[in-house]
Amino acid sequence: MIVHIVMFKFKDEKKEANIEEVTSRLNALVDLIPALKSMEVGVDFNKSERAFDLSLYSTFWDKEDLQAYAVHAEHLKVVELIKEVTLEAKVVDYVL
Numbered sequence: 001m002i003v004h005i006v007m008f009k010f011k012d013e014k015k016e017a018n019i020e021e022v023t024s025r026l027n028a029l030v031d032l033i034p035a036l037k038s039m040e041v042g043v044d045f046n047k048s049e050r051a052f053d054l055s056l057y058s059t060f061w062d063k064e065d066l067q068a069y070a071v072h073a074e075h076l077k078v079v080e081l082i083k084e085v086t087l088e089a090k091v092v093d094y095v096l
Helices: 015-032 063-071 073-085
Strands: 002-010 038-043 054-060 086-095
Touching: 002 015, 002 063, 015 038, 015 054, 015 073, 054 063, 063 073, 073 086
Parallel strands: none
Antiparallel strands: 002 054, 002 086, 038 054
């Protein structure tokens, strides 16, 4: 199984609304992308200087499914929104 984790730091402008929108759009992908096995989206409550605002934890059966997700049209729509409303993102992918 493949684990894909991404953390996002959002711009201050309309931050809370953008976090809600991205969370909703990411959660919708589970029903739209067959290659996506599972997904959890979490919003940070810590608010420390080191903290990111939102975390995505998703799983795939194999690397091919992760690649299919990466280029899927519905995922790319969410990526465009995320690029507009975030300052920074960090990612890690690993085999479980």
